[in-house]
Amino acid sequence: MSDKSSGCSGFNFLEQPALPAPRLTEAQAAELLVRRYGSRGEVTSLGSQQDCNFLVSEGGDPVAVLKIANPAFTEAELAAQDAAAELIARSCPELRVATPLPADDTEPAPNVRLLPFLAGGTLNDRGYLPPAVVAAMGELAGRVSRALAGFGHPGLDRILQWDLRYGNEVVTELIAHVPRQRDQILAAAGEAWSAIARLADELPRQAVHLDLTDANTVAGPDGLPDGVIDFGDLSETWAVSELAITLSSVLGHAGNGPASILPGVKAFHAVRALQRVEAQALWPLLVLRTAVLIVSGAQQAALDPDNAYVTDQSEEEWRMFAQATAVPMAVMTALILAELGFSAERPDIQIENRLIAGLEPEAVLTLDLSDTLEHADTLAAAAVRDGAELVLTSFGRPRLNRAPLLSQAGPDTVETGISLWPAATTRVLAPWDGEVIGRTDDRITLRGLDFELTLTGVASTTAPGHVHAGEHLGVIGQGGWTRLAVRPSGAPVAPEFTSAELAPGWLALSRDPRTVLGLDPLTDTATRDLLERRDDSFAKVQEHYYCEPPQIERGHRHHLFSTAGRAYLDMVNNVTVLGHAHPRVADAASAQLRRLNTNSRFNYSAVVEFSERIAATLPDPLDTVFLVNSGSEASDLAIRLATAVTGRRDVIAVREAYHGWTYATDAVSTSMADNPDALATRPDWVHTVESPNSFRGKYRGAEAHRYATEAVAQIGQMTADGRPPAAFICEPVYGNAGGMALPDGYLQQVYAAVRAAGGIAIADEVQVGYGRLGQWFWGFPQQQVVPDIVSVAKATGNGYPLGAVITTRAIADAFRSQGYFFSSTGGSPLSCAIGLTVLDVLAEEGLQDNALRVGEHLKRRLLGLRDKHPLVGTVHGMGLYLGVELIRDPVTLEPATEETRAICERMLDLGVIIQPTGDHQNILKTKPPLCIDMAGADFYVDTLDRVLTEGY
CATH class of the missing domain: 2.70.70 (Glucose Permease (Domain IIA))
Known part of the structure; x- marks a missing residue:
């Protein structure tokens, strides 16, 4: 027996190391519930290692938990737990705390309590715990620790196996129950205890909940923990034990590794500041906790082999131990100190001779x-x-x-x-x-x-x-x-x-x-955080991807690289259609800049050659080209052409679409993801037709043909009202809605109606054109139509600002009524040299064919995820413009917006750059550079499969 255990007035594990849980049937629990609390609720057994717990429901809804404490615990110990719960509830009104409900005093039973049920569920059934959840766990533990700092009670005088002051003794006492890896457990516990013992006398002590784990913290509506249950392990011990025990449970979740605890450490420190000595003890205490869990679980399984709660925890506890011992303790301690900003103790190196003599x-x-x-x-x-x-x-x-x-x-x-x-x-x-x-x-x-x-x-x-x-x-x-x-x-x-x-x-x-x-060390060149500098000088409305984005300074083919030395698979950059940093494009740009760069009012060959080449990819009568700087300008010019040739001002656009940021293209953009007030703020010359969304729209499946019928009727009504349209603008594949294909025959019918009314058909190919669809170079042929005007950009310059509008000679000539047209860099020698190179590489590297082959494989594999994961509602698109739509309910199709955002963040952690799109931001827009190979496609699907399996 340890000398530290002498004089303990409460339960003493070192004297009574075997503690089987009390045994009550559900029928007995129901009878006890009626007798003591007058409740006839339904009773269902819950798990516990050493107590006995039952869920109480009324009408199928959980309302309370009936807790029967182990009879080995004294009345004072149980009173201390109730008093601590009430103190935290008063001190932390932002937390939900399960405090005991009043009982019938005619039958005293101090070890029986009825606690209110906290809705939201605990975290132990979740898979991966993201940084925000881990931080919230640390913050909650910090609030509880701060609230209990001055709490005293006779019932705190106890020795539990969970009190890490006795952790090494517990491991030594119970190791014989462990069937495997005994030497590793003893070694880890011994090393941890050696590190703790050197610090023990300096560690602050106080009342500690001692079990704020994933199983005893309850999530609120936002998924973050805000509820505290189960005060059964309340003790007076080292204060930092609270955090060590909380964060040890993080390591039991798939996908969480040793460094996953850092957000929790930082959040705890912000609420209840850790002393340096506590930060130094934290990781050894966590390691010791995992060893204690394994030996205790093994002992309890031997004492109570029918206790499913104990046996079910075993795999998770072994995972916790494996993660806790995966990195040397000294390294994790140094990592924690660095995270908290504690300065490193780094004495200078003193040398008597240089390693290499005479080195200058x-x-x-x-x-x-x-x-x-x-x-x-x-x-x-x-x-x-x-x-x-x-x-x-x-x-x-x-x-x-x-x-x-x-x-x-x-x-x-x-x-x-x-x-x-x-x-x-x-x-x-x-x-x-x-x-x-x-x-x-x-x-x-x-x-x-x-x-x-x-x-x-x-x-x-x-x-x-x-x-x-x-x-x-x-x-x-x-x-x-x-x-x-x-x-x-x-x-x-x-x-x-x-x-x-x-x-x-x-x-x-x-x-x-x-x-x-004999050389000076490299100086730390770190400057103020790049995002802070960005916010100071770059308008914040120009948003960035991700909560904590990596700094990307280099790309190659379908990969992006961070300054931290991480490669990412790029699944969103349809701008760089050939791939990042294509040497042919770089060489062409460099060579042209060394020769000439001016504007298209001068006479040079490149503007003619590029115009001829891009027009040659289109059917008759689309043979006349305007060159501009961007997709927004291209579609803006297309609208101006239509209004000029028709002498009208009214334009029809499709809901849920995005066309650009200029005045005209913003006016016809109706995506609520880009502008929540899009439909309410359109100018009077913009008219919208129903989004032809055959998955979640008004008409689905076989009824999707009705979208065209309604649009045709609306065009007819506009004409009858004396406001015939100048133009109808639409993406041939619904890019902003996730690469969704339009219903068969949709554009045939709508184009015919627009033209019959004297209007112009505009195909916005900015996102979907240039070989991305695989089977077709442009998007409109898959609808078996030919538009009057095509606008294109993004792909045309492989990241260089180059856009084009291709139309008929008659429409182009009609624009003379507006004066002349000019774009400073649209059609410059540099723009055209790059544009010609992109067309050359697309053909020579067979990227359209690659989009077809890899795209078909990718879509087939993504559809396989739909059969495995209910969250995947469908996969839209074709070629290498796909959209994975995520839903919460297969009947209502409730969009999984928050889940999609969280999935994108987890995918980034696992090496994939992907982003949400669509009005509900619940579609993974999948539009990588066309050079992506099968290995990249499989990596994307495998990573998404892992995230959907493990959690996000």
């Missing part, structure tokens, strides 16, 4: 590989040819070319040491007195009093033992890399590369090795 700083070139995909060998060799004597990589910075293109995990790209590439074979010397503690054919470690270094890729004959500063350690050869790492003596040996999320932890336990070369 000006002869050294340092590579920054964080923003290049080029191989480091190539860059180093080039630097040596240019005169560098030594080439170094950068400590603590990512190497972008190490990032796998398709990876759901954050890749190990951040270098924890540096690499050296000498121009000639070079001797290396000991920088301090020390012991050679390890040597292999190409690796040597020298440990000094304060620091140790490891050289990998070195030829050495130095035997293990003592060496003096300046003595020979080995030789590094020319034309190759030697790795150098430096760390405090005895610190964990860092991997050569680590992930961006763990880097602050590993780097805190490493040092910039430049010091041992």
